[in-house]
Amino acid sequence: MFTLRNFSGFLSGTLRLITKGGRLYYAWVGFLLLLIAIGAGAYIGQLKDGLIVTKMRDQVSWGFYIGNFTFLVGVAAAAIMLVIPAYIYDWEPIKEITILGEMLAISALIMCLGFVMVDIGRPDRFWHIIPLVGRLNWPQSMLAWDVIVLNLYLLLNWFVVTYLLFCAYTERHYVKKLVLPLVLLSIPMAVSIHTVTAYLYNGLAARPFWNSAILAPRFLASAFCSGPAILLILLQVLRKTTKLTIKDEAIFKVAELMAYTMGFNLFLTAAEAFKELYSGTEHMVYFQYLLFGLKGHTTLVPYAWASILCGLVAFILFLVPRTRTNWVTLNIGCVLIYASVYIEKGMGLIIPGLTPDVLGDIYVYRPSFTEIAVAAGIFAIGFLAFTLMLKAAVPMMLGEFTITKGRTPVEAPPQEI
């Protein structure tokens, strides 16, 4: 039974859990807080002088912020990768890690919204975008769609996570009739947040690099590579540092699924590159800029090839059962695919989309110190949110911290993520 008293006990217990920890925990949180402070300092400078402190200009009007935003939407969407088998097929081994996936999604969404917030020129007018209060240009603007779906997805995940943990805290099994529909809803929602984000770029005829029908499928395919990659490493860390039992089987199953999505992702990328380069229309210049450089400007070229190479190697590592089940090669593969997608869906998507600009001008964009500092701050906020959620969630999931056993666990949850 849900009671207000139980819930307030849950909240105060959570608060107690996140404020008490080992030395390593405090050091990690302190480090994140330091990064947040650095980011906040840089952001204050940006507020004062305007976005001119970034390296974005009229020619390249979106940059590092929006690149990170796009990548993180993918991470958030990837949560369903784990939700689908867990809830639909009631597949036990993966079930425990689903809640972690959802917490990862929440953290990623917090970062997404942070990156959007720091990118807009008038954050003081943020209320203009709130439906009914402001004037949301829905359904015309894809950005309006994005605002809606991202926030709904955030709320949905937030609710499911809170509810599941609350059930664990009150030592009851969750009500399947309530959770299942929500989880079922979260599947199309996860697809939609990344699809809508892809459409945001996709719908712009002015930018041929983005105006491709397979952009949304590419977004989803790459998200299903990078999101689980983070989780795989995380799960191993959790197994080592907490009493959480995660079976090898679960991890290898996720890795196997990732191999398929990675193959598909590479195939889609190749399909896109072939179409542009072989037909050789005037739209080819953006791919040229990305892969080979244009008029002597080759800034992106090493990153682009590094991304392709990392993707290929990771694919092979995940495809071959021997390397997939070897912890060393598996983790190398995870790092490689993460790096690959981070380049591909971040700067590798935004910058060549805008370079050369619509009038043929080539402006070589590199993020400024402010942009990097602010981005680091936002990542720190996301990591902090995830750390705190994990800190509270693990003891509850393990049944160590419940309404009857409301003690603080001695052992600290993980420090490295």
Added chain:
Amino acid sequence: MTDHKPECPIGGCEPPATIGGTRREFLGAATAAMATALTGCGTLSKEEFLQHNFRELSKQEVLDVIARLEKEYQAKYGREVKVANTPAIPGVIFGYALDLSRCIGCRRCVHACVKENNQSRDPEIQWIRVLQMDKEEGVNVQHADAYYNPEEVPQEGHFYMPVQCQQCKKPPCTKVCPVGATWRDKDGIVVVDYNWCIGCRYCMAACPYGARHFNWGEPHLPADEVNPKTHYLGNRPRPKGVVEKCTFCIQRTRNGQYPACVEICPTGSRKFGNLLDKDSEIRYILENKRVFKFKEDLNTQPNFFYFYGV
């Protein structure tokens, strides 16, 4: 005029001495104070913070907003700046035609536009971009150079193509705006409500003509160079962090004048008029000259045409 510091105007960036001190009259709401912090600027009045989308304002609210803006500009520039709200003339849709065979690329239009429309001098914002192109290549932006600077123009083997807002009938920029801060008015001019724009720059990504420009920093406009005849949706001084663009000199054209770029052009390459008036020069051009629309395949349907006069 410039040596005395104006009373911390809106959009100016002096830190406030104390909240609730000398600017007590402005800071009415806690939300406004928070928003002030968010702008990083000194002041943001409650009225400005709470101002709604221009198209949703009542007649009286529009007058109040204009009065407030005029007061702010007076404080900021130490001179009277008039902000008009002239509506579209019924039966008029503006069209523009530019004669590519006559433009010599002298950039008089660019700088006349900057003066007329109170564009920021630093950081530099220019609404017109003149592209120098190779005659051998034809209209191809991948062979364009906007930074040419010879002793004299035109240069052998080149032609010149000025690009500015094409005032599309199907503007991709207004479609994507998440808050409806930009729209196509009845006379075909695509305008921006600088007080409603949130600065997300989605419109800039959507525009195929590079016509939209962002105030990356606090716009700087010397007080003695301010054009005091302004329009709310046109050339009034803009704040930091919003997008701006060519409006066919809305403050002039809605009063019957030609845009500044038409008036300055030494070669008479720029033609302007009412597309609905069959006797206008613009209609004559459309009916008698070889005309093309820039990036026609994107179906933006510009009301800005390029033509060959010879």
Added chain:
Amino acid sequence: MRLPTLSTLAAGLLILLGPAVFADPPAAKPLSGTKVEGPAAPEGLQVPSPPFSEGIFPCTSCHDGKSMKPNLKRRELTDMHTDIALHHGPASRWCLDCHDANNRDSLHLASGEKVPFTASYQLCGQCHGDKLRDWRVGVHGKRTGSWNGPKQYLLCVNCHNPHTPRFQALKPMPAPTPPEQIQTRKGGAR
């Protein structure tokens, strides 16, 4: 005092070229009844006065027909108007093809019909009929004033020196600042 003797050019139409003339377009003057009613109403156009060289007009102050007899022989001018180099059309053309020998304050068409300097476009239009047609409807050349009201035209000679009609090259105004150089103002925002 010696009067200009051999001079047979009536008017030295020195053209104001370049930015100077256009920096201050003659648009401000309110002109009435100048709305062009389509290509069919050629005359009655309001035009600025031709850009004469200073002190050269009226031509009859020298060419009064008394102190100097007109010399109709085609020749190179050596005493006056030596600054004029004729780069306009065939080599056989010369001054009196356009300037009227009997009334130096006037021009004449091929038919002999006299045309005042303020209507010189008629003279130009004899050969450049297509340009005259476009000019009348406001498509060739520069027009200022109101798009829906009075307009002011420039004469052909306001932009094209009739003796050297090719449009003169201009010094371009400054190029835009490359994005790399657009930076925070020194000392931050004002």
